[in-house]
Amino acid sequence: MVFIIILVPMFMAAVASLVSSNNRRPWLLPFTGALHLIMTLYVLINPELAVFNSWLILDPLAKVIFLLVSTIFMVISFYAVGYLRQHPERPNRLFVACLLALLGLMTLVVWSHHLGLMWVAIEGMTLVTAPLIYFKHTQQSIEATWKYLIVGSVGIALALLGTFFLAYSSLHEGFESTLLFDDLLKHAPLLSKPWLHSSFILLLVGYGTKMGLAPMHTWKPDAYGEAPGVVGTLFAGAVTSVAFLAFTRIYQICFAAGEGAYTSKILIFMGLLSMAVAALFMVGQRDFKRLLAYSSVEHMGILVLGLGIGGAALFGTVLHVIMNGLTKGILFLSAGNIHRAFGSKNTDYVTGAIRVLPISGTLFLTGFIAITGSPPFGPFISEFSILNGAFSSGHFVAGGMYLFLLLAVFVGMGATVLKVVQGVPPTNIQAPAKTNQESLLTVVPIMFFVALILLLGLYIPKPLLGLVQDAVRYLEIRP
Numbered sequence: 001m002v003f004i005i006i007l008v009p010m011f012m013a014a015v016a017s018l019v020s021s022n023n024r025r026p027w028l029l030p031f032t033g034a035l036h037l038i039m040t041l042y043v044l045i046n047p048e049l050a051v052f053n054s055w056l057i058l059d060p061l062a063k064v065i066f067l068l069v070s071t072i073f074m075v076i077s078f079y080a081v082g083y084l085r086q087h088p089e090r091p092n093r094l095f096v097a098c099l100l101a102l103l104g105l106m107t108l109v110v111w112s113h114h115l116g117l118m119w120v121a122i123e124g125m126t127l128v129t130a131p132l133i134y135f136k137h138t139q140q141s142i143e144a145t146w147k148y149l150i151v152g153s154v155g156i157a158l159a160l161l162g163t164f165f166l167a168y169s170s171l172h173e174g175f176e177s178t179l180l181f182d183d184l185l186k187h188a189p190l191l192s193k194p195w196l197h198s199s200f201i202l203l204l205v206g207y208g209t210k211m212g213l214a215p216m217h218t219w220k221p222d223a224y225g226e227a228p229g230v231v232g233t234l235f236a237g238a239v240t241s242v243a244f245l246a247f248t249r250i251y252q253i254c255f256a257a258g259e260g261a262y263t264s265k266i267l268i269f270m271g272l273l274s275m276a277v278a279a280l281f282m283v284g285q286r287d288f289k290r291l292l293a294y295s296s297v298e299h300m301g302i303l304v305l306g307l308g309i310g311g312a313a314l315f316g317t318v319l320h321v322i323m324n325g326l327t328k329g330i331l332f333l334s335a336g337n338i339h340r341a342f343g344s345k346n347t348d349y350v351t352g353a354i355r356v357l358p359i360s361g362t363l364f365l366t367g368f369i370a371i372t373g374s375p376p377f378g379p380f381i382s383e384f385s386i387l388n389g390a391f392s393s394g395h396f397v398a399g400g401m402y403l404f405l406l407l408a409v410f411v412g413m414g415a416t417v418l419k420v421v422q423g424v425p426p427t428n429i430q431a432p433a434k435t436n437q438e439s440l441l442t443v444v445p446i447m448f449f450v451a452l453i454l455l456l457g458l459y460i461p462k463p464l465l466g467l468v469q470d471a472v473r474y475l476e477i478r479p
Helices: 001-016 025-045 060-085 093-111 114-138 141-171 181-186 193-211 220-226 229-256 258-283 288-311 312-344 359-370 379-391 396-421 432-439 440-456 462-475
Strands: none
Touching: 001 025, 001 093, 001 181, 025 060, 025 093, 025 193, 025 440, 060 093, 060 229, 060 312, 060 462, 093 114, 093 141, 114 141, 114 193, 114 220, 114 229, 141 193, 141 220, 141 229, 181 229, 181 312, 181 432, 193 220, 193 258, 193 288, 220 229, 220 288, 229 258, 229 288, 229 462, 258 288, 258 359, 258 396, 288 312, 288 396, 312 359, 312 440, 312 462, 359 379, 359 396, 359 432, 379 396, 379 440
16 A cells, blocks of 8 residues: 555656646646545554555654645645646646655655665655746746755755664664664664764754754745745645654654653754744845745744653644644745735735735735634644643743744734735735636635634544644654
């Protein structure tokens, strides 16, 4: 089953490269997305399918990420059809093929229990996402693509070195060298501590670059700012979540090795630093798509902070992976509609969006309210759970700084968002002429994300709650 789930998107990517019609090709995206989600749910319902061999295992945390990635792709695939329909002059063969290949590679990362195979899949993700950033073929987009490739390549190279160090930590102690996650977890207490510590730092920097943690986030503002909204959603909601899953592997090994105190201090510091950097750059930010990039930097910091606090905060951390991923869909897709209608991302020109695009403007404002942790939306539950975990475990300073930075982000982000949605539109922007930006395919997927994030803020279905609780227990497992 696992080979089918991985190979179907890759096969459809090949099909997309052969389809000649620029209009029909995008429909391969929702077809593949729906098929992938059906297979995902089938695997989750049948736990016996979650283990193929020692290399490919869908563990409890991976199940949460797997469901999130499949859901996000399925929803944005319909939006992608509407988006590409508005740009018939641009060939979409490579764009569609890369999106489908990305889905297959993310699936491979989620299933990988061999850390070498996982690294190869993440490197593949880097390569297939680069053409997606360059879709607009502008000077800014090519610059963003190169910055993404260069910074990402350095990060992934450091992750490879950290993976080698991790393998050597077992060899150094007389065990057979291995990159199988379960074997490393089993022998964690006997691994060489200096090599394990070095591996942790390198993998934090390496996969932290892929996540967009500060100060390894330098590719994010340009890439998110120039990429289409559908690509930004995949980056901020799916790719970063997959990278977070990859990093939790070394976190679990260190935790099982009795090095929780060592990793906790570093993760709390990095989490707060990432939030602080994001808050700083949000203040006075005039490019609303770059603003969303810094929002992603902030939320990666929240995830790492929750991981560092551990204990009761882990529930909020795993839950926040879901909440952040779904809410980013609201923000990036609605921001994409606004960007196309105004032809600009700068708040000096983009004002009164709610008058020009009543639906997209309202959804953009709703996304801001949700992502900043306001009730009754899902992120409020996850962020509050992390805060509760911080105080209940005695991390009062970290909890206080966390609260302060959430407030700073709310103020900084709110100032820019309100400029975009409120006010009087420029005189050359006419609402009737821009209604094509709000077709069914470009607004209904955003509404679906809103419905999901509102539902999860009011009630978490028992099957999903069970998946999250299983993932939390799995994160704390000891050999």
